[in-house]
Amino acid sequence: MPRLFKFTSFSIRDFLVAAAPTASLVALICLLAYWLADPAPPRHVTIATGQENSAYEMFGKQYANALAKFGITVSAKPSLGSQENLQHLKDLGSGVDIAFVQSGSTEQAEAERKGLISLGSLFTEPVWLFMRDKKYVTQLTQLRGLKINVGPEGTGVPGLFKRLLSVNGVEPNELTLSALENTPATVALLEGRIDGLVFSSAPDAPLIQMLLQTPGIKLFNFAQAEAYTRRFSFLSHVVLPHGIVDLGRDLPAKDYHLIAPTATLVARDNLHPALIDLFVQAAMEIHGGVGWFRRQGDFPSASYTEIPVSPAAQKLYKNGPSLLQRYLPFWLANFFERMGVLVVALGALIFPLSRIVPPLYVWKVRSRVYRWYGQLRAVEQAIEDVPADRRTAVYSEQLKRLSDIESGVNRVSIPLSFAEELYGLRSHITSVRQRLMWLMAGD
Incomplete structure (x- = not known):
């Protein structure tokens, strides 16, 4: 059985050898593209x-x-x-x-x-203006003379609040603006050291949740919220619904109109x-x-x-997540998506390269037969124009050499589809031997 496998119509080993240059080139291009495309994001x-x-x-x-x-x-x-x-x-x-x-x-x-x-x-991110309950403020113009915390400059609230004051005709120097961070500002408000504080935050923030439920603290109602949104395109008008904070305690007791940028x-x-x-x-x-x-x-x-x-x-x-992202793990989906362009490029590259492999395969198989023709040709040249006194020695030597060639050829294994070349070589060896024997008989 092992010997039968030598006589097949196709040689995998020869095919792999023939395809090796093309496969190596494609692999090299893939590695280069992988490195250039950087398919893996930083972790x-x-x-x-x-x-x-x-x-x-x-x-x-x-x-x-x-x-x-x-x-x-x-x-x-x-x-x-x-x-x-x-x-x-x-x-x-x-x-x-x-x-x-x-x-x-x-x-x-x-x-x-x-x-x-x-x-x-x-x-x-609604603008939350929390005031002490003792301060009755319905318009921003009534903030004159009060102490209001707007937070540090890095928050963006100071600039926004000054713009709101400006459209109300209030200059920043007409009230006392402080720059405490959110937590200490909340403590200052609860202790009465300031009259109000301004946040711009989602309602999920713990300090917002706490202040909305703290007795003695009230939220400023931007009754002119719609007008503010017409002045500033990045603002929107939102409503804090009646009872949204705590339905059982009826907090807040009414709808509050607020103005809100977005995060x-x-x-x-x-x-x-x-x-x-x-x-x-x-x-x-x-x-x-x-x-x-x-x-x-x-x-x-x-x-x-x-x-x-x-x-x-x-x-x-x-469009939502891609089809690959829906059904494949993230890293694998990302790899295929990032390498998609490479796959198209490789498709265009592999097609012409694939046309090179079959001729290389044929050449590789036939070369195992054709290389013996070189030795056979050397025997023919050796017996041409031999001096009479050396013919016997030369003919005997080449006859032995011919037997070695035949022995080597008999050990050659090629696919059955190329058997014609092998049997043709054997026929040519026999032809050269017959000619050599005829020459020896003539001497």
């Missing part, structure tokens, strides 16, 4: 969040948990807020890859110049496409449900941002 990313007990801090932890499922480590970098986060993104040496940024913090031209992209709007997820334009997909999918999971100021499907969204939205994010919002 560590830094996100700039916000202050302690802020919504940004809380959501940063949720994103870290969501991406940890895919082997991506997300490190949170605390900050004062939106403006500081934006500055981190502009500063290439900050180490920040992605950050929460409030709408209205920059202009489109500036964002494009700095190479920033948006991954979409995540949620509304956006902003990154540098060199963020790996796979990470963009992961962050957008995490955003859909974290912010996609219903909330105090949103209906199902309102967020995340490619709208409500002045920063250009990444094409990859727009595609995901429009």
